[in-house]
Amino acid sequence: MTGHYDKVTIMDIDFIHTTMERFLNDTIYPTLANEDKCFIVTANPEIVIETRDYSEFKKIVQDSDYVLADGVGVINAARFMGRPLPERVSGIDVMYEMLEHAAEKGYSVFFLGAAEDSNRKAVENAQEKFPGLVVAGRHDGYFDPADEEISRMVLDTNPDIVLVALGMQRQEKWIHDNIAKFDKGVFMGVGGSFDVLSGKAQRAPQGWIQCQLEWLYRLIQEPKRIKRVLRVAEFMLLHIPIIGQIMKVFGFSKKKPRN
Template identity: 65%
Template sequence: MTEQHGNVTVMGIGFTNTTLEGFMDSTIRPCLASEDKCFIVTANPEIVIATRDHPDFRETVQSADHVLPDGIGIINAAKMMGTPLQERVSGIDVMREMLAHAEEKGYSAYFLGAKETSNRKAAERAQKKFPDLKIAGRHHGYADLDDEAFVQDIATTRPDIIFVALGMMKQEHWIRRHMDRFDKGVFMGVGGSFDVLSGEAKRAPNIWIRFQLEWLYRLLKEPKRIFRVLKVAQFMMLHTPIISRIMRLFGFSKTRARGKG
């Protein structure tokens, strides 16, 4: 079994240094077996940049039990810092592993978020791929998600796993605000994973992922993602020592880079 090796800090965010299988063995399986609660954030460079620009979001991410490195930019940054992470652990891969384990052990999953079509198809496809999976319930993300009755309705289903697909920041804030209403559960923000699971969006082929070009594949498929790519570029600039020194030399501190200087 691959073990976890503490945390690796990137821009003030502590990433769990693990592998997909190691994380399942050391965290997910024991947590589900003991009916504990666990808050997982899968963070890419865009999320890390957002924690830098939004202090409340930084607090939410830092409150998580585990932050996983979901992005090759995080892996490369950690390597440049001399504190390498074992591997990229993507949210969609963790989600699929949890669904497989839930089917095997009889755990239930709740699907919250995304559009109604994506939400419904994601639950249906999960059920088709994992026939013995228990679906505790599902609900699209276009509702008053902070309504006490709404949250209580979800909690009464007593799900073992709660996938929250509300988009960056919103999904993590929702988990932090409401997980105390549940008596158990592994909570994870999954971003656009329902779209992938439902078949409405396709993940990059393995060859693109292997050559660290998943970002380019997604950009070609969705040109509007250019602004997200620019965030990744900003992240890498902040973690390239030579560029960072040049920026500081000419007075472009991190504060000025945010447009607040």
């Protein structure tokens, strides 16, 4: 691994203290240049709550090489704790930066996950947006994570970057279970980023993001996300000092982990 960072621990998850620029220059680019490998988790409040509730998932996140603060909720929680993080480092932005760098330097990328139409269109749009991008291969997300044929297929392409869009928990578990088979590669779970890259979903405008209302924009687009929004609200309540102490007294922050 490259790059050494201070850590800010939130609910037993160690977030690295970094900016986007530093993480790219100190970790991503040297990892690619040296043909090393690393496992990156981009963790928002929902993922942190999931690690509290699922012990196996918590261990996977803790075993990753780098956990990035993807979400203003994480940034605000760190600030409430008195150990502020410098900025949000979103997974989709890291993905775009890696794709641009890969196109410039000739690194290859494997796109794994999402629906077939989203996967295919995401690859097409990536090649159009980043001319010269080398696509090692692609495959949709409709497969059994334990299917070794999929991991062999990815391995055979010898990719420099593996973007995994299988949804929370499933994508991190796939990386965790398979990264040891590879000699090199930057591995990162990217959630719904292929849907955005394909044009199937729209990212919130910059103004909404700056006002910390990206969650509301996404909720308006997808009302079924209400349960996820409630998870974020639970996370934030736990980290507002007075409310957090009340919730801890009544045991709301200590749910029994599930395997």
